[in-house]
Amino acid sequence: MFRNILSVGGFTLLSRLAGFIRDVVMAAVLGAGPVADAFLVAFRLPNHFRAIFAEGAFNAAFVPTYAKLKEQDGIPAARGFADEVLTAMAMVHGVLLVLVLGFTPQFVGLLAPGLAEDPQRFDLAVTLTRITFPYLALISVATLISGALNASGRFAMAAASPILLNVCMIGTLLGGALFPTVGHAAAWGVLVSGVLQMLLVGWDAERSGIGLRFGTPRLDPGTRQFLKALGPAIIGSAGVQIALFADTIIATFLPAGALSALYYADRINQLPIGVVAIAIGTVLLPEMARRLAAGDEEGAARAQARCVELAVLLGLPFVVAALLIPDLTMRALFARGAFTRGDAIEAAATLQAYGVGLIAFLVVRAFVSPFNARGDTATPMRASLTAVGLNVALKFALMGPLAQVGLALATAIGGWINVGLLIWFARRRGFPIGDERLFGHLVRLLLCGVVLAVVLEVGVWGMGRLTEGLAGSRDEVIFLAVVLAGGLAYLLAVAAFLGKGFVLGLAGRRRT
DSSP: OHHHHHHHHHHHHHHHHHHHHHHHHHHHHHTTSHHHHHHHHHHHHHHHHHHHHTHHHHHHHHHHHHHHHHHHHOHHHHHHHHHHHHHHHHHHHHHHHHHHHHTHHHHHHHHOGGGGGSHHHHHHHHHHHHHHTHHHHHHHHHHHHHHHHHHTTOOHHHHHTTHHHHHHHHHHHHTGGGSSSHHHHHHHHHHHHHHHHHHHHHHHHHHTTOOOOOOOOOOOHHHHHHHHHHHHHHHHHHHHHHHHHHHHHHHTTSOTTHHHHHHHHHHHHHHHIIIIIHHHHHHHHHHHHHHHHTTOHHHHHHHHHHHHHHHHHHHHHHHHHHHHOHHHHHHHHHOSTTSOHHHHHHHHHHHHHHHTTHHHHHHHHHHHHHHHHTTOOHHHHHHHHHHHHHHHHHHHHHHHHHTHHHHHHHHHHHHHHHHHHHHHHHHHHTOOOSOTTHHHHHHHHHHHHHHHHHHHHHHHHHHHHHTTTOOSSHHHHHHHHHHHHHHHHHHHHHHHHTHHHHHHHHTTOOOO
């Protein structure tokens, strides 16, 4: 399991690094003005629907069903089931695409109503949405194929495919002079990447002998099990997306630049989530489903505990940096070209608010997987919807005094509510929450975070004095120095407080 997490996490890390380069290019070219806001609306809308109908909900229902059919009835039965789902998915997305392309102004007006007050931004958002929205259908098919690959123990190409989104957008942004606006360039990059991602995972499936074909949808036992799990999973994923929709809707009523501040802060926040949480969720779900199918409850709980520890171990440095040095982070990474230092200050305050809930978003998949692996997608749905209801209420309460920072803070609080509810529901159902070593390891990891915080504070102060005479790139030099010093201090603290046995435990090996 640990090797698979490293494989998924490694490719996801490459994707996030490519995404960081994309965001640096986008910030320098687009800045945080009206064109940026219009593109971000057009970019977010298909991604919201992708998160509802594709990644989270779809995998929660599809992977356990596919894995069970493959284990019990063989690969032909699993492929037949996947073919039926592919056909149904193509039909649904075809209808949705026709509706959205035919009524794009109404669609954008419903989901980003604040833009209607600025006809220029609104018209551009409509145009760009017509370019980006077909990406949803393409990436949904890619997600289906990736789910079949993951359930068959193949993770690499599915994890690598998102890199293409970043590569395509970087290419079109750098060639922005060939398009009517740089917003058009970014939008076409999104669409082209969808085609390439679908082709990449399709090629991997074909060479692995699990390539999918269109088939006639039937309500056989496997399909009924899938649909039974899919409904609650979609509602649960929709709950999370409702909160993100609320961010988009509310931010369109805030001054120009609020959407951009949210976007760039969230991009930093999503780096550990994308690398750690998604890798853990992708690998833990089939691992727990396999162990539970074999009656190994203890092994499933142990796998969950190690994943929680790994998430906290890798996520704590990002939390500490987001809380203590958000201004330095945003200035060093993005404050150049059209993205001003003032824009960086707004994004930094937003990043700090996101940091409050980062650990919750890193570990949530480890607490959802025990339910999904048992075929129970209804309980995570209830937890998600409850958390989202409170989250959205907080957004409206905090948007007045804190603007987009209030939206981010409400998101962070909602994340912790969701995790708390999942733990409570698990205890009520009698599910084990990790193992006997989990709590002690988390306490010692917290001490490692304290060490890192001290080093960052001292490092920023010391480097600030040492670089007082530096004319250019001062922020970049300070940031690089404190990140390196903090990273070294954190590694030494982990070695001192947790030792070799902890790392071997995460790798699934015995102490030596």
